Amino acid sequence: MAPFELKIQPPQTNYSPLPSFYFPLPAVPPQAAPSAPAQTAPPPVVAPPTPPSSTSSTSPAPPPTASPDSLVVQLPVSQQGGLHIQQIISQPPQSGVPQHATSQSDTVQSDIIQDTTTGVDIAEVDTAVLDAQPSRKRAASEANASQPELKKTKTGTQQSASADGDFLKDTQGKFISFGEPEIWAEQRQQLCETLHHYRAHEAGVYQKNRIAYGLYIDAGVSPKDYFDNDIIITTLGGGKAKDDNGQVQRVRDHAIVGRNDTAFRNSVEKLQTILVIVGKKNTNCPVKLKHNFNILGHYHITAMWYDKSDTCCWMVKLQRVDTTTQPWYSIKGSTHTSLPLSVAPSQVCESCSQSTEQIYEEEWFCMTPGCTSYFKRGGVKIDARDYHYSQAFLSARSQFMGEVPVAVAPYLPDVTAGTPFTEAVINNFKQGFVCSVCGCCGRQKHWKHWACENEHCGATFPLRHEPMSIDEAKSEPEGRLKRQKDFSKLFTPIDQHMEGAYEVTKYSFPDEDGSIIGFVAVYKSTDKVNRHKNGADGLFTELSTMEEGDFHLERKAARAAGSIVEKLTQQFTRNYGATYKFIVRTESQSFSTAPDPILRVLKRCTWASEQAVNRHGGLYEVPNELLALGYTQSGEMGWHDDGEKTVGQTVASMSLGGRSTMHFRPKATTTLFGPPKRTGVKSPILQFTLEHGDMMVMHGSDIQKLYEHCVYSYGKRRYALTCRTMIFDKMVAEEEKQHAMESGTIPDHAEEFNYDGDADLATGVKPASKSKAVRKTGKAVQA
Ligand SMILES: O=C(O)CCC(=O)C(=O)O
Numbered sequence: 001m002a003p004f005e006l007k008i009q010p011p012q013t014n015y016s017p018l019p020s021f022y023f024p025l026p027a028v029p030p031q032a033a034p035s036a037p038a039q040t041a042p043p044p045v046v047a048p049p050t051p052p053s054s055t056s057s058t059s060p061a062p063p064p065t066a067s068p069d070s071l072v073v074q075l076p077v078s079q080q081g082g083l084h085i086q087q088i089i090s091q092p093p094q095s096g097v098p099q100h101a102t103s104q105s106d107t108v109q110s111d112i113i114q115d116t117t118t119g120v121d122i123a124e125v126d127t128a129v130l131d132a133q134p135s136r137k138r139a140a141s142e143a144n145a146s147q148p149e150l151k152k153t154k155t156g157t158q159q160s161a162s163a164d165g166d167f168l169k170d171t172q173g174k175f176i177s178f179g180e181p182e183i184w185a186e187q188r189q190q191l192c193e194t195l196h197h198y199r200a201h202e203a204g205v206y207q208k209n210r211i212a213y214g215l216y217i218d219a220g221v222s223p224k225d226y227f228d229n230d231i232i233i234t235t236l237g238g239g240k241a242k243d244d245n246g247q248v249q250r251v252r253d254h255a256i257v258g259r260n261d262t263a264f265r266n267s268v269e270k271l272q273t274i275l276v277i278v279g280k281k282n283t284n285c286p287v288k289l290k291h292n293f294n295i296l297g298h299y300h301i302t303a304m305w306y307d308k309s310d311t312c313c314w315m316v317k318l319q320r321v322d323t324t325t326q327p328w329y330s331i332k333g334s335t336h337t338s339l340p341l342s343v344a345p346s347q348v349c350e351s352c353s354q355s356t357e358q359i360y361e362e363e364w365f366c367m368t369p370g371c372t373s374y375f376k377r378g379g380v381k382i383d384a385r386d387y388h389y390s391q392a393f394l395s396a397r398s399q400f401m402g403e404v405p406v407a408v409a410p411y412l413p414d415v416t417a418g419t420p421f422t423e424a425v426i427n428n429f430k431q432g433f434v435c436s437v438c439g440c441c442g443r444q445k446h447w448k449h450w451a452c453e454n455e456h457c458g459a460t461f462p463l464r465h466e467p468m469s470i471d472e473a474k475s476e477p478e479g480r481l482k483r484q485k486d487f488s489k490l491f492t493p494i495d496q497h498m499e500g501a502y503e504v505t506k507y508s509f510p511d512e513d514g515s516i517i518g519f520v521a522v523y524k525s526t527d528k529v530n531r532h533k534n535g536a537d538g539l540f541t542e543l544s545t546m547e548e549g550d551f552h553l554e555r556k557a558a559r560a561a562g563s564i565v566e567k568l569t570q571q572f573t574r575n576y577g578a579t580y581k582f583i584v585r586t587e588s589q590s591f592s593t594a595p596d597p598i599l600r601v602l603k604r605c606t607w608a609s610e611q612a613v614n615r616h617g618g619l620y621e622v623p624n625e626l627l628a629l630g631y632t633q634s635g636e637m638g639w640h641d642d643g644e645k646t647v648g649q650t651v652a653s654m655s656l657g658g659r660s661t662m663h664f665r666p667k668a669t670t671t672l673f674g675p676p677k678r679t680g681v682k683s684p685i686l687q688f689t690l691e692h693g694d695m696m697v698m699h700g701s702d703i704q705k706l707y708e709h710c711v712y713s714y715g716k717r718r719y720a721l722t723c724r725t726m727i728f729d730k731m732v733a734e735e736e737k738q739h740a741m742e743s744g745t746i747p748d749h750a751e752e753f754n755y756d757g758d759a760d761l762a763t764g765v766k767p768a769s770k771s772k773a774v775r776k777t778g779k780a781v782q783a
């Protein structure tokens with residue numbers, strides 16, 4: 001192993017690592033031990049924090065509400081029962097005496113529920129406790145009265161051995177929960193679009209700028225994981241692979257400084273809470289969970305250590321920020337008791353001088369990775385695979401000293417009131433809301449209304465899109481301007497000319513032999529053209545103010561429709577004319593009922609594509625389909641091609657509102673712009689900007705075969721309206737063909753929207769026609 005000092009240098013982190021890999025963290029022992037016997041309930045948790053244990057002296061467990069000869073410690077909630085049980089330590093720890101020595105020799109500090117060596121059964125314990133603490137009598141006896149039979153697992157957790165007692169179980173043997181999650185979701189995207197602290201579409205840990213904010217735990221519970229009302233101990237992800245039986249197993253050690261542990265360490269340093277979400281496949285959670293994603297609430301990190309079983313892995317101990325209330329995920333019928341602030345005993349390692357809390361009941365040893373005594377006793381390796389967490393460790397409680405986020409997620413205002421709220425508010429909430437009726441995290445699926453995604457709820461809410469000036473639509477929130485590197489124009493424009501009032505830049509696309517297979521032409525509009533009657537300004541305003549029934553944009557499933565990992569497109573879409581099924585299955589609205597602005601855009605794109613194709617000398621096909629896209633804030637359409645088999649040669653689009661950048665790159669497997677790549681992607685070769693009123697024509701089916709494109713949208717609101725030609729003869733199903741032909745027929749009244757390119761508005765300054773070869777293909781290209 002490399003020297004420890006070298007390993008602790010975190011790669012390019014903005015935050016210095018904490019001095020030790022193991023933190024007692026800002027554990028808060030109670031204020032000075034009261035002199036009176038412990039006859040009253042513990043005081044509310046108000047004690048100020050104390051610094052982490054000194055590295056130069058041992059830190060005996062501070063006595064929470066100690067009595068001179070009988071120390072009563074409330075143990076943590078049981079694994080299954082959500083119950084607090086009581087433990088008697090017959091002798092309080094002596095100041096200056098290493099606590100592990102005490103616990104080895106003269107204490108009865110072990111799990112009293114099960115520990116046969118003490119000869120104390122649970123009833124005796126409670127009698128003793130209750131005698132000493134009359135004021136706690138009722139709560140404790142209630143807890144006991146409903147205590148299920150418990151057995152201890154190897155990490156010190158208590159598991160229910162029976163389904164008895166007053167506790168309700170469902171048919172699968174899981175306990176019924178005391179309450180219901182206030183916030184939940186069935187699909188990961190619902191969660192990621194709604195919560196501030198969990199936006200991890202793939203991973204279990206959500207981190208941003210190397211700070212952890214959220215944690216999702218589901219199946220894949222490790223033997224040393226632990227779960228009770230207040231404490232969760234979990235293994236940080238990574239280093240797992242499927243074994244021969246298809247079971248996911250840990251196969252590799254975690255790096256001593258890895259991604260997740262660094263993020264958690266930074267969270268500690270930044271006093272950041274961790275939002276914990278539990279999936280219904282988590283076998284450690286004692287109660288039945290109804291949803292795929294159940295939000296437990298805010299926790300804080302109270303310990304982290306580099307554990308060693310078959311492999312080495314980072315473990316984290318999280319404590320509920322507010323332990324005073326009974327959590328919804330405790331067992332129905334159980335009683336929750338808030339434990340007093342305390343820390344577990346710790347010792348300083350003689351080899352590395354680092355202080356380590358005693359985690360395992362069996363013994364203390366150094367847990368500082370890199371230390372010569374790490375997981376060793378007297379130089380001999382310790383096998384802690386079957387060790388149990390010590391009760392003092394599990395019952396330690398510390399006060400969170402940071403700021404607790406006021407809300408886990410934005411709630412939709414009272415949906416029953418029906419008052420729409422503004423786009424500014426919508427944008428603040430990104431795209432998701434928690435339904436104020438049922439608590440389901442919901443994505444904004446519809447452009448102008450919000451509908452709860454819980455099919456049993458049905459709550460809806462209007463979202464008002466305020467009238468917006470073009471300038472406002474174009475304005476970009478801070479921090480969004482530099483989203484993309486500016487790819488140098490490897491792809492030299494080969495032709496610039498005027499077409500009507502538009503300055504056109506045409507880029508010819510080569511195939512692998514250097515022959516031209518098509519082009520992309522950008523039609524640059526002007527303010528004059530945009531302001532002109534029925535121009536881009538008017539079209540933008542009309543589309544923005546149309547009733548939802550006339551212009552109903554919605555987000556459709558782009559991936560894994562209906563599943564837990566379903567992903568909706570970022571854009572809101574609506575298909576007009578012949579059915580276009582590429583990328584997203586959309587229902588199409590016939591052109592005969594399409595609103596006028598849609599037909600006007602269709603006619604403008606028709607003009608642009610006709611001019612471009614005729615000039616180029618290709619087969620011109622009249623568009624019979626229009627896909628309208630709406631973007632709120634910035635968004636993107638990822639890399640794709642438009643090559644569906646029923647689509648014709650030409651694609652033409654018009655942009656309204658915010659600007660966008662369109663990018664092209666060769667497909668990885670082509671020999672274009674460099675040798676084919678078996679893995680990875682090729683770099684973009686062309687990028688241009690489309691502004692309000694600009695149009696784009698892309699012609700040549702082979703472009704779709706050899707290249708792909710993506711679009712980044714900016715500004716507060718943007719519409720992209722893209723027209724294509726569906727080739728009816730390529731449609732196999734007769735029904736589909738008939739439907740496409742009918743809905744793609746352009747109504748007679750659209751004649752009045754025919755467009756001539758506003759030639760009369762042209763500035764008269766013609767750009768000099770340029771003609772250059774495309775570089776980098778190795779072959780010259782003629783225009
Ligand atoms: O302009 C846009 O936003 C995306 C257009 C596009 O690539 C498409 O609709 O396929």
Ligand SMILES: [Fe+2]
Nearest residue numbers: 640641642709
């Ligand atoms: Fe496209």
